[in-house]
Amino acid sequence: EDQVTQSPEALRLQEGESSSLNCSYTVSGLRGLFWYRQDPGKGPEFLFTLYSAGEEKEKERLKATLTKKESFLHITAPKPEDSATYLCAATNTNAGKSTFGDGTTLTVKP
């Protein structure tokens, strides 16, 4: 059975304090790993797709990396507006169906 596990469940940072979120997956034949951001009461918003081990994607203060067993979302010098729940999802098909983790809720204090 495909599984995606995210850690930690919650992370509190001071503004400017860099850190990383972890997404471990057991998905046979991984075709893609997605990262999403979800604000309270809203739907998830797409951030990145990673296709193969060693790949990296960057957007502003966020950088996503992928190995054969896990993915990391690195947050450099975070700001309060980066506070949200970050979800990762893995797919092993071309049919669009993904397995989601439970998310990491990030709070950045000014």
Place this chain on the structure above:
Amino acid sequence: DGGITQSPKYLFRKEGQNVTLSCEQNLNHDAMYWYRQDPGQGLRLIYYSQIVNDFQKGDIAEGYSVSREKKESFPLTVTSAQKNPTAFYLCASSSGTGVQPQHFGDGTRLSIL
């Protein structure tokens, strides 16, 4: 501006009542999905459809039903057989070809009266 529209934003269900959640997309996407999200948890797949007039059960389909008569629309009915329907329901779509991310609506919050 393309996107996914879910309505209503809030919905209340009485005992023994079926309720239908609306999901419309104008992204010309082939695939559409329904998820349930409970507090502090990730997304669990209820149903998905890769093409008009075809859909498949996800991981938690019991007590739910769907239809896909038009490419743009994928309504979800929460039946009286679903004994714990209180949750946040999210609809998503993707182009359906290749490895593509999903685009989400802003959800419907369903509560029991």
